[in-house]
Amino acid sequence: EKGGYDYFMLKEIAEQPKAVADTLLGRIGTDGRLTLDELRISDADLRTVDKVVIVACGTAFHAGMIAKYAIEHWTRVPCEVEVASEFRYRDPILDDRTLVIAISQSGETMDTLMALRHAREQGAKVLAICNTNGSTIPRESDAVLYTHAGPEVAVASTKAFLTQLVACYLVALYLGQVRGTKWGDEISAVIRELGDAPKQVEQVLETMEPVRELARSLADAKSVLFLGRHVGFPVALEGALKLKELAYMHAEGFAAGELKHGPIALIEDGLPVVVVVPSPRGRSILHDKIVSNIQEIRARGARTIVIAEEGDEAVVPYADHLIRIPATPTLLQPLVSTVPLQVFACELATAKGHEVDQPRNLAKSVTVE
Numbered sequence: 626e627k628g629g630y631d632y633f634m635l636k637e638i639a640e641q642p643k644a645v646a647d648t649l650l651g652r653i654g655t656d657g658r659l660t661l662d663e664l665r666i667s668d669a670d671l672r673t674v675d676k677v678v679i680v681a682c683g684t685a686f687h688a689g690m691i692a693k694y695a696i697e698h699w700t701r702v703p704c705e706v707e708v709a710s711e712f713r714y715r716d717p718i719l720d721d722r723t724l725v726i727a728i729s730q731s732g733e734t735m736d737t738l739m740a741l742r743h744a745r746e747q748g749a750k751v752l753a754i755c756n757t758n759g760s761t762i763p764r765e766s767d768a769v770l771y772t773h774a775g776p777e778v779a780v781a782s783t784k785a786f787l788t789q790l791v792a793c794y795l796v797a798l799y800l801g802q803v804r805g806t807k808w809g810d811e812i813s814a815v816i817r818e819l820g821d822a823p824k825q826v827e828q829v830l831e832t833m834e835p836v837r838e839l840a841r842s843l844a845d846a847k848s849v850l851f852l853g854r855h856v857g858f859p860v861a862l863e864g865a866l867k868l869k870e871l872a873y874m875h876a877e878g879f880a881a882g883e884l885k886h887g888p889i890a891l892i893e894d895g896l897p898v899v900v901v902v903p904s905p906r907g908r909s910i911l912h913d914k915i916v917s918n919i920q921e922i923r924a925r926g927a928r929t930i931v932i933a934e935e936g937d938e939a940v941v942p943y944a945d946h947l948i949r950i951p952a953t954p955t956l957l958q959p960l961v962s963t964v965p966l967q968v969f970a971c972e973l974a975t976a977k978g979h980e981v982d983q984p985r986n987l988a989k990s991v992t993v994e
């Protein structure tokens with residue numbers, strides 16, 4: 626049932642192009658507009674939404690962080706994202722104009738379920754983004770947008786994450802479409818480019834051998850840091866989470882701009898630091914800043930592992946290891962930049978002799994608070 630792979634995780638990483646394609650299927654019309662018929666919240670209600678609040682845990686929370694960038698940029702509706710376990714305990718401000726999005730692969734995560742129950746008690750509408758048909762979270766929500774990743778068996782979430790991103794982009798774009806905000810060339814272009822995502826993920830998967838080799842060479846590292854900016858920041862957090870749960874290593878993700886406010890003190894000779902570089906097109910100011918960060922940490926001895934778009938030559942002089950990803954619109958980059966980090970963590974954990982599908986102390990779905 627592992628389809629010839631040693632681990633479910635490897636199989637699920639390899640299935641990502643199909644999972645992404647399946648999640649897009651039938652949702653983009655031939656006219657380039659989105660149809661989310663299954664969304665049982667009326668367009669009229671979506672037009673009255675004045676705030677979006679996303680709740681989720683772990684990897685799904687990282688998808689939510691990325692969604693915030695997309696929702697605010699494309700719709701201009703304020704969006705908050707919070708780990709579900711914190712949400713209801715701080716008496717959050719919610720009413721019938723709040724759209725709460727609960728993201729969960731399993732649909733059974735108790736923290737997320739309790740957060741959505743709290744939101745509905747306050748009159749908010751809840752939209753679930755979920756991978757498991759008929760599970761508790763979609764059943765208790767006002768509406769659901771299913772991800773079509775297929776069953777995810779490995780404890781570490783991979784293909785579910787990529788499809789959560791796709792679902793978040795679809796919701797953000799749909800909100801933009803319904804509300805007429807910023808609807809225009811940029812959004813139409815993004816919808817077209819989303820259609821290219823499966824092919825691009827495939828392209829990344831085909832070039833992963835050097836990443837596996839690098840991961841094996843780092844099996845004895847004490848710690849790995851991950852840096853990113855903009856949507857690359859949640860990707861950095863996700864890369865660190867994967868390494869923690871699979872390789873049982875100290876790993877931390879930072880917003881690269883925070884380096885100088887503390888974490889740069891951690892940099893010492895030989896410390897592996899993975900840097901997720903934003904596109905040099907688009908928000909090029911961010912790109913230039915992160916190139917300076919790579920220079921700074923390298924000057925202090927870090928071993929730099931740089932994930933950068935094809936054609937980005939500015940990073941070359943400062944990258945001890947360079948991992949190329951295809952060029953994408955800025956907001957869509959996580960669909961391709963996350964993949965090398967999944968492969969990296971899986972291979973490093975295997976090199977350490979760990980059981981990657983069943984990491985110690987963890988369960989696939991966490992049904993206690």
Ligand code: M6R
Pocket residue numbers: 682683684685686728729730731732733734737780781782783870989990991
């Ligand atoms: O089923 P869910 O998406 O609600 O699960 C949320 C987290 O428990 C989950 O993403 C966890 O962080 C994964 N093990 C990460 O790989």
